[in-house]
Amino acid sequence: MMMLFDSSLLKSRIVSDDVTGKERWLGYLVGPVGALLLNAVLGSYLNVYYTDVLKLTGVWNGVFLMIFPIISKIIDAVTNIIIGQIIDRTHTKEGKARPWLLLSAFLLPITAILLFTVPSSSETIQVIWIIISYNLFYSVAYTIYYMSHTLMIPLSTRNIKQRGALSVFNNISAVMISGIIVALIFPMLIMPMLGANKSEWIKLMSIVSILAFPLTMMEYYFTKERVTEEAGEAATYDQPIRAQLKALIRDKYWTVIMLYYVFYTLGTNFKNNALVYYCNYVLGSYNDGITQTLVSVLGGIPMGIGIFAVWPLAKKFGKRNVTMAGFVFYAIGGIICWIAPKNLVLVLIGQFIKNIGGLPCAYVFMALFADVLDHIEWKYNFRCDGLSASLYSVITTISVGVCSGIMNFCMASTGYIAPEYIKATGETVGAVQNAATQNMFTFFFVGIEVITAVILIALLRHLDVEKHIEKEQAEIKARRMVNERSA
Helix, strand or coil: CHHHHCCHHHCCCCCCCCCCHHHHHHHHHHCCHHHHHHHHHHHHHHHHHHHHHCCCCCHHHHCHHHHHHHHHHHHHHHHHHHHHHHHHCCCECCECCHHHHHHHHHHHHHHHHHHHCCCCCCHHHHHHHHHHHHHHHHHHHHHHHHHHHHHHHHHHCCCHHHHHHHHHHHHHHHHHHHHHHHHHHHHHHHHHHHCCCHHHHHHHHHHHHHHHHHHHHHHHHCCCCCCCCCCHHHHHCCCCHHHHHHHHHHCHHHHHHHHHHHHHHHHHHHHHHHHHHHHHHHHCCCCCCCHHHHHHHHHHHHHHHCHHHHHHHHHHHCHHHHHHHHHHHHHHHHHHHHHCCCCHHHHHHHHHHHHHHCHHHHHHHHHHHHHHHHHHHHHHCCCCHHHHHHHHHHHHHHHHHHHHHHHHHHHHHHCCCCCEEECCCCEEECCCCCHHHHHHHHHHHHHHHHHHHHHHHHHHCCCCHHHCHHHHHHHHHHHHHHHHHHC
16 A cells, blocks of 8 residues: 555655645645535534434434444544554655545545445344444544544644645635535525435435545645655654653643643534524524525625634734634624524624634634644654644544534434425425424524633633744754754
C-alpha cells in the first residue's frame, strides 16, 4: 500500500515553500466539499431515515436506536486512536496524513451507499445490516478521512497568517455545504419529494456518495505537508503513545481546548439531530419545504457574510477573545429562541443572532488548535499530531453517538409517531406529536446550546496560547537548526 502512495503518478505538483493559491482554493476549499457534504447530509438525515423510513423507533422497545449509536461510536473511538497512531508512523514521499486521504476517497462512497441499501427483510437482518454498514462508514471510512483531513492545516505550514487563511478556506467549505445545500436545497426541494419513500432515498444518497470520490481525490492532490518535511524523517519525533498521552494531559492549553470541543460538539450535535423534527413538529408542519429552510438559511446568513470579517477581527483582538465574545451572542440568540419556540419570527431573529456568535468558532478554531500543537512541540520537543487528532475525532464521534442515542430514547419514551408513506398516492403524511415530544425537541434544538455557550465562555478564559506562540515557534525553528548542524 505504501508503494502505491509513493507512486509518481500520485505525487502532488505543489512544490512551493509557501501555501499556494491552488492549494487554498482546490485543496482546502473545493476538495473537502464531497466528504463534508456526505457527512452533513448523514448528520441531518440518517437518523430521520432510520426513524421515519425504516421505522426503527420501536425496535427492542426503543432501546436499539439508543444503544446502537453509542456502542458504534465507542468502536469508532477505538479506531480513531488506532488510525491516529498509524498516521503518526506513516512515512511516505507524500507525507503522513495525505496518503490516508487517498485511501478514504475510495472507501467513502462504497460504505455510504451501504448505509441506505438496507434489505426489506426481517427485523433481525435489518438490525445486523445497519450495525455493519454504520460501522464500516463511520468507524473505518470517515474516520480515515476525518483524521487525515483534520491534520492537514497543522501540517501544511507554521506560518500563522497562512494557517489562519487555510482555516477560513477550510471552514468556508463546511459552511457552504451546511448553509446552502443541506440548509436550503434539501428541506425546500428534496425532502418534500422524498418523504418516507425508501427507493428515492437510496437513489439520492447514491448520487451524493459518488460525488465524494473525485472531490476527495482533489483534496489529496492539491495539498502539501510542509511541517512533516522540515527535517525529513527525524521531524516526526516518534514517541510511545503513553509518553504522548502523558504530555497532552499535563498541558493546560491542550486540556482546555479538548474540554471546549467536548461541550461545543455536544451542543451542536443535539441541535443538528433535533433540527428536522423541531421544524416539522414544533415550529411548522411536516416537510412543508419552508420552515426548515427559513430557520437554516436565515440562521446561516451570518456564516456567509462573516467570512470577510472574522479573521481581521481575530488578528486585531485575538482568536480566543473574539471567540469568547461570539459565544455571548450565541447565548443571547439561543435564549430568544427558547423563550418563544413556536414563534417563527422570534426564532429566526434568535437564530440570526446566534450564528453571528458562532462565526469565530467556525472560522478560527483550527488555527487555535494548530497553535496548541506547536506549543506541545515547543514544550516537549516532540509532536503529538496524530494522537491529538485521534482524540479530537474521538470526541466528535462519541458525542454523535451519545446525542443520537439519548434523543432517540427520548423520542420513544415520549411517544413519537413516525409519518406514514401512502404507496397508492406516493404521499407521506406526518403525525401530530404530543406536548412532551415537542418540548423535548425544543430543548435539544435551542436549550442545550444556551447552556454550553455559558460553559464555553468560562473555558476560553484559560486558553491564552496566543500570547507566546510566535516566540515558541521561533525557538522551535532555532532548535531545529541546531539539530541539523549537529547531525
